[in-house]
Amino acid sequence: MSLRIVVTVKYVPDATGDRHFAEDLTVDRDDVDGLLSELDEYAVEQALQISENSDDDVEITVLTVGPEDAKDALRKALSMGADKAVHIEDDDLHGTDAIGTSLVLAKAIEKAGYDLVISGMSSTDGSMGVVPALLAERLGVPQVTLLSEVSVEDGTVKGRRDGDAASEQLEAALPAVVSVTDQSGEARYPSFKGIMAAKKKPVQSWDLSDLDIDADEVGLENAWTKVDSAAERPARTAGTIVKDEGEGGRQLAEFLASQKFI
Amino acid sequence: MAEVLVYVDHVDGAVRKPTLELLTLARRIGEPVAVALGGGAADTAGVLAEHGAVKVLTHDASEYAEYLVVPKVDALQAAVEAVSPAAVLVSSSTEGKEIAARLALRIGSGIITDAVDLEAGDEGPVATQSVFAASYSTKSRVTKGTPVITVKPNSAAVEPAPAAGAVEQLSVSFSEQATGTRITGRTARESTGRPELTEAAIVVSGGRGVNGAENFALIEALADSLGAAVGASRAAVDAGWYPHTQQVGQTGKSVSPQLYIANGISGAIQHRAGMQTSKTIVAVNKDAEAPIFDLVDYGVVGDLFEVVPQLTEEIKTRKG
Numbered sequence: 001m002s003l004r005i006v007v008t009v010k011y012v013p014d015a016t017g018d019r020h021f022a023e024d025l026t027v028d029r030d031d032v033d034g035l036l037s038e039l040d041e042y043a044v045e046q047a048l049q050i051s052e053n054s055d056d057d058v059e060i061t062v063l064t065v066g067p068e069d070a071k072d073a074l075r076k077a078l079s080m081g082a083d084k085a086v087h088i089e090d091d092d093l094h095g096t097d098a099i100g101t102s103l104v105l106a107k108a109i110e111k112a113g114y115d116l117v118i119s120g121m122s123s124t125d126g127s128m129g130v131v132p133a134l135l136a137e138r139l140g141v142p143q144v145t146l147l148s149e150v151s152v153e154d155g156t157v158k159g160r161r162d163g164d165a166a167s168e169q170l171e172a173a174l175p176a177v178v179s180v181t182d183q184s185g186e187a188r189y190p191s192f193k194g195i196m197a198a199k200k201k202p203v204q205s206w207d208l209s210d211l212d213i214d215a216d217e218v219g220l221e222n223a224w225t226k227v228d229s230a231a232e233r234p235a236r237t238a239g240t241i242v243k244d245e246g247e248g249g250r251q252l253a254e255f256l257a258s259q260k261f262i
Numbered sequence: 263m264a265e266v267l268v269y270v271d272h273v274d275g276a277v278r279k280p281t282l283e284l285l286t287l288a289r290r291i292g293e294p295v296a297v298a299l300g301g302g303a304a305d306t307a308g309v310l311a312e313h314g315a316v317k318v319l320t321h322d323a324s325e326y327a328e329y330l331v332v333p334k335v336d337a338l339q340a341a342v343e344a345v346s347p348a349a350v351l352v353s354s355s356t357e358g359k360e361i362a363a364r365l366a367l368r369i370g371s372g373i374i375t376d377a378v379d380l381e382a383g384d385e386g387p388v389a390t391q392s393v394f395a396a397s398y399s400t401k402s403r404v405t406k407g408t409p410v411i412t413v414k415p416n417s418a419a420v421e422p423a424p425a426a427g428a429v430e431q432l433s434v435s436f437s438e439q440a441t442g443t444r445i446t447g448r449t450a451r452e453s454t455g456r457p458e459l460t461e462a463a464i465v466v467s468g469g470r471g472v473n474g475a476e477n478f479a480l481i482e483a484l485a486d487s488l489g490a491a492v493g494a495s496r497a498a499v500d501a502g503w504y505p506h507t508q509q510v511g512q513t514g515k516s517v518s519p520q521l522y523i524a525n526g527i528s529g530a531i532q533h534r535a536g537m538q539t540s541k542t543i544v545a546v547n548k549d550a551e552a553p554i555f556d557l558v559d560y561g562v563v564g565d566l567f568e569v570v571p572q573l574t575e576e577i578k579t580r581k582g
């Protein structure tokens with residue numbers, strides 16, 4: 001038996017950098033260094049673990065939609081151990097929102113062929129956390145999302161979803177879409193050997209015509225939502241800082257009382 | 263007046279506070295019609311009516327508890343078809359966002375998530391969002407279909423606004439996908455007796471500086487003296503000192519209380535993403551250079567093992 005896993009990954013601006021908006025109110029990707037979203041590293045890691053724990057012939061494809069630089073994210077995933085990569089790039093994609101992105105990803109996943117899709121819990125830039133659910137809806141397969149623990153056996157995916165009110169055990173037949181949280185297990189660092197091997201792994205490039213998607217289904221002009229304005233929040237005004245010399249707790253209590261919290 | 267659908271988040275009929283906040287926002291746009299599903303759905307009607315629901319559409323079936331997300335999407339879609347609302351509002355829980363997203367796709371609509379405010383506009387509701395770890399604030403609209411918007415807890419006040427709250431049975435037929443993901447087990451969380459993290463007026467958090475699970479008792483004692491919820495940084499959660507459900511930040515909960523007290527937390531960008539919009543921020547940290555001090559209204563540079571117990575004592579004394 002074989003198991004085809006597609007891992008969706010995103011190339012995002014570094015969160016520790018100074019992120020801002022471009023003139024057209026899309027995320028400015030030019031002035032900040034980009035990287036593979038840390039939350040997608042967990043997805044790559046779980047794909048690798050499923051592969052390592054399986055007797056099946058597992059093939060892991062990493063998939064991203066994004067500009068030329070987004071290939072860096074694919075390289076990182078390949079150096080962690082994924083087998084091959086698909087990069088979807090098209091000028092018409094600039095400014096595509098979550099609904100549009102899910103269309104592009106779903107078509108690409110179908111074209112690549114899959115038994116299991118694994119995504120991170122959300123991106124670290126847009127942070128909507130809706131793409132995995134949208135993919136399940138579009139592909140018409142079970143959604144097994146926000147797992148802190150995941151396993152695949154005999155064509156069934158199982159996992160634990162930790163919600164606010166309860167922790168749930170989930171189960172679905174493949175094919176399915178899974179997303180994993182940052183509680184699912186530390187992602188491995190690429191080894192030197194992995195980095196060297198990644199250079200020889202295939203990276204395919206597809207554009208919208210390869211996916212039979214019309215330009216008017218995606219892009220900023222055709223987005224389903226519109227950002228009318230973006231304003232930098234005023235920095236918080238500097239507060240009072242005291243050094244504890246034996247009275248710090250009482251001083252803090254005094255402040256809280258002055259603000260009517262006590 | 264146009265109707266606005268409000269998806270009700272409830273536990274066995276007990277309506278959670280963020281849903282009442284949604285009703286406040288829904289009334290700015292039109293007449294709120296609530297949709298309550300699953301066990302106890304009909305019991306929600308009283309409190310929903312008190313807060314402005316003109317109608318409460320209910321439906322109960324075992325599918326809601328036995329299968330993940332999709333049965334709820336099917337029901338909400340049925341409600342949209344029955345009511346033709348001007349907008350659909352859902353609270354921004356993880357499940358809420360998933361339900362909203364799938365609904366939007368099905369009804370051919372755009373979706374906005376994690377709004378922190380909502381106003382009526384000439385071209386449909388305008389949502390305010392807080393992005394890039396709350397360093398920017400944006401205003402957005404849905405431009406296609408019926409706007410589907412998820413709203414973060416604490417984004418509006420709960421306001422009494424008595425309305426009819428007429429209960430109507432919603433008719434739902436489940437889709438083929440409804441039974442795709444089976445919930446085979448459920449372990450309910452033990453109640454701590456403290457307020458819900460995302461709903462609390464005061465949050466007291468501990469980080470790596472707390473240095474051990476047993477020391478979280480200090481943080482809990484401070485929280486209890488103020489009637490606060492307890493939060494934790496990811497470093498504290500990863501170390502196994504406090505449960506993940508209490509993590510504040512990008513991959514945990516995002517909180518916006520009246521008062522946030524950070525103890526032994528450095529203030530990394532991912533932590534700030536979850537607490538930066540708190541009204542008043544206070545920190546105790548032994549490192550005067552810690553970035554958390556850039557955010558504070560009041561900060562104490564000192565050892566939390568000295569400062570926190572003294573603070574707790576003083577609060578108890580003052581409260582008598």
Ligand SMILES: Cc1cc2nc3c(=O)[nH]c(=O)nc-3n(C[C@H](O)[C@H](O)[C@H](O)COP(=O)(O)OP(=O)(O)OC[C@H]3O[C@@H](n4cnc5c(N)ncnc54)[C@H](O)[C@@H]3O)c2cc1C
Nearest residue numbers: 469470471495496497511512513514526528532533548566
């Ligand atoms: C994708 C991603 C998502 C993340 N999501 C989150 C998230 O949701 N939430 C989150 O919190 N983090 C998150 N992080 C991690 C984040 O980057 C930081 O590593 C984390 O917030 C650090 O936690 P901390 O402040 O408790 O620990 P540290 O950064 O180690 O800080 C500990 C602080 O305690 C102080 N201290 C030590 N001892 C004492 C003492 N006795 N008295 C007083 N002060 C003392 C130290 O001076 C220091 O400032 C995420 C990271 C990534 C990459």
